[in-house]
Amino acid sequence: MGPILASLLKLQVIEHDLAHVRRRLRSKQNAVGAIQRKVDELKARRDEMTAQARNQQKETDQFELQRACREEDITQLRGALNRTRTNKEYSAILTQINTYKADNSKLEEAILKVMEGVDTVKAEIEKVNAQMEAEQKRCDLVKQTNAEEVAKLESMLAELQAKRADAASDVPGEVLRVFDRLANAKDGEAMAAVDVVDAKREDFTCGGCYMSLSAEHFNALLSRDEIRHCDSCGRILYIDAKDLVR
Ligand SMILES: [Zn+2]
Secondary structure (H helix, E strand, C coil), X not given: CCHHHHHHHHHHHHHHHHHHHHHHHHHHHHHHHHHHHXXXXXXXXXXXXXXXXXXXXXXXXXXXXXXXXXXXXXXXXXXXXXXXXXXXHHHHHHHHHHHHHHHHHHHHHHXXXXXXXXXXXXXXXXXXXXXXXXXXXXXXXXXXXXXXXXXXXXXHHHXXXXXXXXXXXXXXXXXXXXXXXXXXXXXXXXXXXXXXXXXXXXXXXXXXXXCEECHHHHHHHHHCCCCCECCCCCCEEECCHHHHCC
16 A cells, blocks of 8 residues: 555544544533433423413402402491391392302302412422422533543543644645545545455445445556545545455
8 A cells, every 4th residue: 555545544543533532522412412401491391380370379369359349348238238228229239249249159269260270380380390300410410420521532532633633744735635525524434445345256345335346446556556536425445454465
């Protein structure tokens, strides 16, 4: 293998490790994000239910006020009843009292119903609160464990990046740009070995995408140190050391 492909292959080994470390770092960060979103969702639900309970409480207070007013009216009418002189007046006041009493029993029913609703919502709030606390604890724990892991991965990343810069200095600029573009597009796998399925039959495949390759690639790479791309996936092709000894 010529110096260009050899330097690229050295770079590819580092790039492969880099991609692996980056993936692990991403998954650690995503894990925290997912739990944090769950906590936020529960908090939003709790706030919504708290507002609902508050509104129901307001409604109850209004009904209570109406009922108290009616109660006062009834007390006054009872006083008037004692002062009446005619039967007609007496029965008219009595009818009014009964109407108010009926109103109040309706209000009492309504108050009971709303209060039941308040109790249900309050119980639900407690449940959501407990869930939220548990998730928050889990989130803090994951964050803490992750922080150590993330720090470790970040120092690995820095180390590999320095190694990569060092290895990249051996690669010609134009070739490096092609390599970088492929590494970005293919999650760190910029290169692929030519897999020799059957050399006598000139049966070759790309080790990156497993599509068949023309023998021309293999034959050229045997003698020349040049950049050749797989016709299907575009990765830079090389011949593995074991296949060079033939
Ligand atoms: Zn390919």
